[in-house]
Amino acid sequence: MSKDWGILYHHSGRLRKDKGWSEKESDNPPDKFCEGKIDNKLPNGFGTYTHRNGSNYVGQYKDGLRESQGTWTLFDGKKFVGIWKDNRICNGNTFDEEGKEVGEYVDGEEKI
Numbered sequence: 001m002s003k004d005w006g007i008l009y010h011h012s013g014r015l016r017k018d019k020g021w022s023e024k025e026s027d028n029p030p031d032k033f034c035e036g037k038i039d040n041k042l043p044n045g046f047g048t049y050t051h052r053n054g055s056n057y058v059g060q061y062k063d064g065l066r067e068s069q070g071t072w073t074l075f076d077g078k079k080f081v082g083i084w085k086d087n088r089i090c091n092g093n094t095f096d097e098e099g100k101e102v103g104e105y106v107d108g109e110e111k112i
Contacts, residue, residue, distance in 0.1 A: 006038045010049075015087050021064055022089075036061065059084065080105070 036047020059070020082092010
């Protein structure tokens with residue numbers, strides 16, 4: 001099933017492509033959710049994921065996982081900007097809450 005744009009709710013722990021995504025809210029909101037391009041009942045393409053603690057991810061998805069270019073902003077203002085692969089940070093930079101660069105990821109390893 002393909003849908004150009006919509007909202008999917010995530011009801012389990014870590015993002016996984018094989019479970020946790022639903023078109024319906026849970027019985028115990030607030031839910032984590034992704035608004036964006038949907039294909040085969042999973043986020044695919046550009047989307048915005050909002051965690052119930054206020055953190056969010058804006059970027060690309062592939063089969064329900066963060067993939068390619070994206071920005072993960074934590075509830076406290078710290079962020080990672082860079083490339084994701086299979087839902088993991090691969091290459092990019094980390095910034096503190098004031099926007100100062102404080103670290104770097106290279107091939108999935110954090111360099112401080």
